[in-house]
Amino acid sequence: MAGVLVMGAGSVGCFIGGLTQLAGVPVHFVGRPRVLGALRKQGLRLTDMDGLDRRIPALDLRLHDEPPAGLKPDLVLLCVKSGATAEAATALGLTLPQGTPVVSLQNGIGNATLARAAVPQLHWHAGMVPFNIAELAPGHYHRGTGGALAAEAAAGDAALAAWKTALGRVGMGLALHADLAPVQWGKLLLNLNNPVNALSGRPLRDELLERGYRRVLAALQQEALDLLDAAQRPVAQLTPLPPRRLLVLLRLPTPLFRLAAARMLRVDAQARSSMADDLAHGRPTEIDALCGEVVRLAHSLHRSAPLNARMQALVEAWPRRRRAYSPTELLQALGLA
Numbered sequence: 001m002a003g004v005l006v007m008g009a010g011s012v013g014c015f016i017g018g019l020t021q022l023a024g025v026p027v028h029f030v031g032r033p034r035v036l037g038a039l040r041k042q043g044l045r046l047t048d049m050d051g052l053d054r055r056i057p058a059l060d061l062r063l064h065d066e067p068p069a070g071l072k073p074d075l076v077l078l079c080v081k082s083g084a085t086a087e088a089a090t091a092l093g094l095t096l097p098q099g100t101p102v103v104s105l106q107n108g109i110g111n112a113t114l115a116r117a118a119v120p121q122l123h124w125h126a127g128m129v130p131f132n133i134a135e136l137a138p139g140h141y142h143r144g145t146g147g148a149l150a151a152e153a154a155a156g157d158a159a160l161a162a163w164k165t166a167l168g169r170v171g172m173g174l175a176l177h178a179d180l181a182p183v184q185w186g187k188l189l190l191n192l193n194n195p196v197n198a199l200s201g202r203p204l205r206d207e208l209l210e211r212g213y214r215r216v217l218a219a220l221q222q223e224a225l226d227l228l229d230a231a232q233r234p235v236a237q238l239t240p241l242p243p244r245r246l247l248v249l250l251r252l253p254t255p256l257f258r259l260a261a262a263r264m265l266r267v268d269a270q271a272r273s274s275m276a277d278d279l280a281h282g283r284p285t286e287i288d289a290l291c292g293e294v295v296r297l298a299h300s301l302h303r304s305a306p307l308n309a310r311m312q313a314l315v316e317a318w319p320r321r322r323r324a325y326s327p328t329e330l331l332q333a334l335g336l337a
């Protein structure tokens with residue numbers, strides 16, 4: 001591949017862009033001063049739970065504060081948070097040649113569709129990142145859970161196939177799907193844990209070891225699954241258990257859950273959801289792209305999604321509260337106690 005452009009050098013952009021560069025592909029990173037400043041000072045360090053520890057010196061990083069004019073990348077990775085999609089897509093549309101492929105590596109269902117509507121001259125692909133990436137220190141990004149990337153691509157798509165080959169050289173999987181919607185909904189079900197994790201104030205592993213938080217997650221997922229069934233939308237299985245059986249697992253008493261969910265608990269002790277980072281830094285969250293998407297699905301069926309709607313309201317009210325919810329408080333706040 002001649003080159004990849006990362007739009008939004010944050011946790012996902014730096015980690016996946018960095019891996020792509022380690023695979024021998026020239027990568028350009030577009031980001032904001034906080035991250036670019038750190039990368040200029042100390043370069044990029046990538047680590048993971050499986051023992052990866054690689055550095056890219058600052059001198060070898062191509063860093064930009066906006067998409068560089070005249071660049072013709074083979075592929076663009078859109079890695080901004082959902083609320084920044086329209087602005088980032090517009091900036092890409094102003095500089096990139098018509099038809100440039102862009103993969104949205106964002107959570108939620110609608111980012112690629114939104115970007116396509118705003119900038120139809122680029123070739124938008126939905127994508128999915130299954131694992132957690134944390135910024136452990138300025139310029140240091142760490143993968144704390146496992147899984148392979150996924151993206152939507154027609155058979156024979158040259159840009160995505162070349163990226164898949166490149167990622168394979170550094171041990172990262174990329175599954176290509178003709179239709180990514182079932183995978184995106186499967187991921188959204190898992191991301192319904194983001195607000196639970198963010199409001200718990202705890203790392204993912206500690207939060208998942210509290211039955212009260214797991215009961216909240218199971219209730220949010222069950223509401224979403226019932227709606228997906230009613231809408232006849234298929235959901236891909238992204239965990240060892242199918243989504244409905246996962247509900248049973250989540251509701252088990254903790255000693256049983258600990259035994260039965262050993263793979264799910266293979267999470268770095270300090271890993272937190274991306275929404276926990278947003279609350280900690282006072283940034284807007286992606287709650288509307290997660291619980292909000294479930295509420296919109298309900299409305300499309302002339303139904304309601306009261307638990308997801310309530311969870312969205314709790315996250316939106318966080319700036320007025322700023323105190324973590326205990327498992328009992330969260331169950332009560334959702335009317336589940």
Ligand SMILES: NC(=O)C1=CN([C@@H]2O[C@H](COP(=O)(O)OP(=O)(O)OC[C@H]3O[C@@H](n4cnc5c(N)ncnc54)[C@H](OP(=O)(O)O)[C@@H]3O)[C@@H](O)[C@H]2O)C=CC1
Pocket residue numbers: 007008009010011012013030031032035065079080081082084087088091105106107108129130131132133134273274286
């Ligand atoms: N982190 C994770 O573990 C995972 C995240 N995801 C998803 O990936 C997406 C990205 O998340 P994440 O990497 O955590 O987010 P980050 O906030 O870490 O990274 C996004 C970066 O993009 C920057 N940015 C925003 N707009 C622009 C722009 N127009 N030009 C250049 N830079 C811009 C942001 O700056 P600023 O903050 O100043 O706006 C920020 O530094 C989200 O949809 C998230 O849900 C999916 C799976 C795992």
Ligand SMILES: CC(C)(CO)C(=O)C(=O)O
Pocket residue numbers: 107129130131132133145190191194204272273274275
């Ligand atoms: C990887 C996962 C599910 C977990 O935290 C995530 O997508 C996020 O943090 O946004």
